Amino acid sequence: MLDILNNHKTIRKYTDKKIDKDTLDAILNAGCRASTTGNMQLYSVVVTEKEENKAILAPFHFNQPMIKAAPIVLTICADFNRFNIWCRQRNAEPGYDNFLSFVTAAVDAMLVAQNIAVAAEAKGLGICYLGTTIYMAKQIIEALELPRGVVPITTITVGYPDEAPKQIDRLPLESIVHYESYKDYTAADIDKYYAHKEAMEENKAFVAENNKETLAQVFTDVRYKKADNETFSNALLDVLKQQGF
Helix, strand or coil: CHHHHHCCCECCCECCCCCCHHHHHHHHHHHCCCCCHHHCCCEEEEEECCHHHHHHHHHHHCCCCHHHHCCEEEEEEEECHHHHHHHHHCCCCCCCCCHHHHHHHHHHHHHHHHHHHHHHHHCCCEEEEECCCCCCHHHHHHHHCCCCCEEEEEEEEEECECCCCCCCCCCCHHHCCCCCCCCCCCHHHHHHHHHHHHHCHHHHHHHHHCCCCCHHHHHHHHHCCHHHHHHHHHHHHHHHHHCCC
16 A cells, blocks of 8 residues: 555556446445545545546646546535435434535545545556646536535546656655644755755756746746636635535
């Protein structure tokens, strides 16, 4: 298991080999064994296999090619709908139309998503996590016909790898882990911890291609701009109200 976790690679290209039902069920069942708040299982997974339905979803993921290329697309959702229905059918009035409940369900959904990812890799499959889901939640809700109480949180494409990319860099463990209390970073710490990332040739090229001075500017000015963040934040807040939170 540690080998699987430590050797994770994002796979964006897949063969045309289909994923059989038993394999898919085994992966999804492993997902449902994830930890969950109060054993409420506040999540649902929508499986998209039909080409026409993947084509509908593709624009909502900025037409990233793996949506159409992967044999299976999994949309993992925060879901209070099912639990609310159960409560009402058992003469219990749910009080989960609030932000805390959404966060609880979103955490449940991400735990499931990670279990699914690891289980898929254990079966020899490759996965790609897409962070675009919450950006375009409203459109995905419409496409997947999600009822109130359900919000898409993340998407994972799954298939047999048709590429062998190198592993993406990570910050050193000492930059992430704090013992007993949080130790804030000095300027020297930041220089040390980001030195390797900034020295990588592909990242230097990334900076040059975008006509920026530093790698950080690529993130703040190009990839994840404040204006975009605010736009998608407002859209997501509207979605939460629309879906009953």
